[in-house]
Amino acid sequence: MKQNTNNTTADRRGFLKNVAASVVAAGALVPVGLSAKDDPALMKEPEWGKKLGRPVDADPYGMPSPYEHNVERRVHELLSSGDMYASVAMCPIQDLDGIITPNGLFFSRCHGGVAIIDPNEYRLIIHGLVEKPLVLTLEQLKRYPSESRIHFIECPANGSTEWRAPQFDTLQFMKGMMSQAEWTGVKLSTLLKDVGVKPNAKWVLAEGSDDSHMGRTIPIEKIMDDAMVVWAQNGEALRPEQGYPVRLLVPGWEGNLNVKWLKRLKFGDKPWHAKEETSKYTMLTPTGKAVQFFWPMEVNSVITSPCPDKPWTDLKKGDIVEIQGLAWSGEGTIKGVDISFDGGKNWVEANLKGLVLPKAWTRFSYIYKWDGKPIVLSSRAYDDAGFVQPTITQEVSKMGVEGIYHRNAIVSWEVKANGEVHNVQVRDYEKEKKAIEKMQKGAKNA
């Protein structure tokens, strides 16, 4: 093949046309006229370098590149209650870098659709066991000294399709019921100075103003510890899907408690037992009894690269590759993450990278030389509250397979010799079955 060394612009265009034609015609990897070492993408002036781009006033509110259109939230009929109003759109966490979720990709769980609220008509009303029941407009609320915190929000049903067996071969549907943002608002302990909470107030009902009028009960200790009323995510107003103009933020606790479109806070001496803390968001165990008011999201982790969506099919034997993932805990700060290459038999310590914050996604990383042989990759996080992620069998042996919520068992990926990655589970069904049957027998008939 002869290198064309003396071409004018016109000649080059003609040459590139010929290259394109020859690639199509012969299916050749190396275009005619190029050396095997030359990358054709670098051996031409690309189209975007030969014309003006879009003017800076074309997109008053910018959007991602159109080439990124497949990075989007996704839904599944089985994860909805009959329609797409009481449903969930999963975050494509396989496509995220760092620890912040772009606002348009933040997972969206609604119980009656996304309400669009007129901020001029927005009011927050606080009453019940307080000295001075209070009404605040949005403007007044934003006058309080603000704080910004980075916290994840995770739906407790995240991973709920995996109790019985592996079912999804994509990270988006295994762990996409969570996202993380920097939230800005006022801590309730600051705001409540204007209300004066009475000493006999032990619980707070937080209620949204959307179709579902969802209410949830939160203990006063958490309200005064780190709960916030927030109006911004990642520097801009909350998105409607996140409760615009105002939502409750209960760091580290069940996503459902972070009530969106927040309208009312009522202080009382007893818990309420609302629909989303009785009929749903309770964990039924094999004894026939259910755990109620399980608030924090437990320590958890998942490897995001590789994953079924981001395989190693481009790697060769002996290639160096970074394994990375996300670890999080609603009960503290991530202390460390272990990685296993043999499905959880032996473990090594991974490294944390980036910001390590309480009740927040934390990135972990491990530089690995792949020998091209099949492996089963698992990750296991632990936090400063003293908790370690369980194996599937350890968790199921306590909770059974019908609890739906709060699944935090270790996730494993099978990497095949060809670099494909699949969701697998490492578990001991016999041991689980015995434990479940023992719990069922030990309990009276419900």
Add this chain to the structure above:
Amino acid sequence: MLKLNKKISVFAAIAISFSVSAVAGEKDVKVKAPKVRAIDAATEYKVEKGVYAGVYKVNEQTSKIKKFGYGKKATPDEIKFNNIDVRYDWKGLPEGKGTVAEGEELYSKNCIMCHGDFGAGGKGYPVLAGGQGSLKNQLINPENGDEPPVKTIGSYWPYASTLFWYVKTGMPFPHPMSLTNDQTYAIVAYLLSLNDIQVGGEDLDDDTVLDKKKLMTVVMPNVNGFYPDVNAKNGADNMKKYLSKASNYGTQTVRCMKNCKPGKVIRIKHTLDEGIKPPLSEKRDLPKVKAGGAADNKYAKMFETNCKACHGNKAIAPVPGDKEAWAARIKQGKDTLYKHALKGFQGMPPKGGTNLPDADIKGIVDYMVSKSK
């Protein structure tokens, strides 16, 4: 080239020595737990002088201010109007009354299209009745004939207060806050009767009147089906205790580092990936231009708000765009379709349960037909 290769090999050697030393040096490790735990069983945030002393710095001036004085005092009327909750001990339950028969009629107009005949569900929406005695079921292996637990009002819910609150403020799903207290009592009476739940020690007949006093006597069958007890004095502490003990819920406190026995590798047998919308794709290409513009249509928006709860679920009603489902219906002619939409037909309530003017209902029908030809 040579230089580059050398760089990589040094890098690789570091990576390999990493993993070897990590494996060799580790035994099973207990993770240190904090002495003082917060309500979430977590480590407590360090607070000094009333502000966080941890990773987040806070303006100390904030903690010194006793009052900001923003907003206005809520009036008794404002509180009364918005005070719509009904607590488990019946605090907040309003006066009213309704019969089982009235409830049944309201149910067939407002609820049956989603929750099915006699609360049987079956269309993706919650089942409302039955399931008693099933709560210990564990669907471990469907091939062994294992059955799942069925969680309904009668089999699962601990309190009837929640039922009133839910119906009054969250139902009917497409237009909540539209039922009167009397209508809510009637529907609650009907739902209790479907679940064979007694009121004041008596079965509910068609003409039994349910009122505030009677409803407050209802004890749900599964009232003792939940733990820990949070209703006790300082009940939140019971949850705190439960959460602090990881073994209660399977979470661990020890990291097994070598020769652990997690079990066998189980692969996916039946994947759910096919139902994902939009389909998964790792391609980075330009999107196909979507045909349409119909979304700007006034009636398309009305459809979204008023009709889609049922007409977005083909198990309940024909979905616009489903040509097969619509062919025979379109054949009947527009007049018949208008009539059914306005007067009701089978599961379809008159005007879909809305108060829209006739002209709008017809406009929505036209929109649905145009999408389905």
